[in-house]
Amino acid sequence: MTGRRIPARIAELTARRVPFVHVTVVRSQPPSSAKTGDEAIVLPGGDIEGFVGGQCTIESVRRTALGVIRDGEGVLLRVLPGGQERFPDAPGAVTVVNPCLSGGAMELFLRPELPAPTLHVAGATPIADAVTDMAEMLGFAVTRGTDDLPPDSIAGVISTHGDEELLVRAALDAHIPFIALVASPKRGTELVTAMGLNDSERAAIHTPAGLWIGARTAPEIALSIMTEIVKAIRLDGLVGAETAGAVRAPDVQVPADATDPVCGMSVTIRADTPHLTAGGTDYWFCSAGCRDTYAKAAS
Incomplete structure (x- = not known):
């Protein structure tokens, strides 16, 4: 290329x-x-x-x-x-x-x-709109809607005037690791209790959504919600952050390396790395030239 x-x-x-x-x-x-x-x-x-x-x-x-x-x-x-x-x-x-x-x-x-971390926002409220604007400003890829919650989302924010229980259940089924439910302390507690969730499901739900900063307006509430989400990713090691691409790439393993016995160079052991077995020992080389040189000397 x-x-x-x-x-x-x-x-x-x-x-x-x-x-x-x-x-x-x-x-x-x-x-x-x-x-x-x-x-x-x-x-x-x-x-x-x-x-x-x-x-x-x-x-x-x-x-x-x-x-x-x-x-x-x-x-x-x-x-x-x-x-x-x-x-x-x-x-x-x-x-x-x-x-x-x-x-x-x-x-x-x-x-x-x-990839930018994906944040899903469910609801058509001023708070939902403010969360969308702030999340996009912070570099999140934002999706909206109440159907087909993306399973690779790092977080979901639910701000609706109804159907909260259905949306929370859908977010849990989509394995979204951080679910911010916008509700009063009383309403949020009652909803979560009524759902009969297990411990891991309950731990994924954050209600009232956001850190306490005395927020009153929709933008202030959005700030508190996004602050809590960013804190969860950057400081608390949010479970699922890796799979959502928020901090690092998924399943990237640095392979083992070996020292080329001819030139002394450190080489990564991959399927296409020049290789030779001599005397029952495996050797890897930086190039076919070094491999051939070693094979000739060993023969």
């Missing part, structure tokens, strides 16, 4: 709500093959589209990117040739000393691009 196609690919993945890491070369020292401004995309499975360097750099980029997409935090990756003085470590930066014989130092910025 050429650099010209990267923006179109980013737009496609974003529209499909596919998490990925956008990699950009921010500094390159000859004889590195990549140039400043070169770009690539790393998908959750470790596939790389685009060009940010040769095989020596790619393995470091792949492994670091999988950690970035899992953790949801951007990283400045510094790739240095073996023997070169290390850059001083700093928060948000990862330094890798690369033993590849081609040499050349590089800096690459890896930025996670994760």
Whole structure:
């Protein structure tokens, strides 16, 4: 994939709500093959589209990117040739000393691009409208309606003048982990008690919705609701946040790595990683060339 196609690919993945890491070369020292401004995309499975360097750099980029997409935090990756003085470590930066014989130092910025968390709002009230506006301002993808609640929503806000019990039940059945029910303390407690919920279902329902800030107007109530939802995601480890793409990508596992016995490079063990079994021991290599060199020496 050429650099010209990267923006179109980013737009496609974003529209499909596919998490990925956008990699950009921010500094390159000859004889590195990549140039400043070169770009690539790393998908959750470790596939790389685009060009940010040769095989020596790619393995470091792949492994670091999988950690970035899992953790949801951007990283400045510094790739240095073996023997070169290390850059001083700093928060948000990862330094890798690369033993590849081609040499050349590089800096690459890896930025996670994760789907916006989805918030479903049920109801046609001023509070529902205010929650929608504020959630969109905060970067949530908002859906509205009282039918077909999206099962991948991180939270649901119910603000109606009726059918609350049916909507709460629908949200629970959709496995929405945080359900904000707009109701008075008395009304909310009576409704939840009457439903005969189990402990896990009861824990998902937050009523009265929102943190207590003395809110009176619809925008103020929306502020209290969104504050509670953001707190649940950022500070309380909201169950289901990962699956909704709110903080990090789902099921991203950084694979094991191995050291190439020929060049000493650290390589990610994937199905397509060059591999050789010799003397009952498995070896993985950065390239077919290193594998063939080892096989020849071992024969």
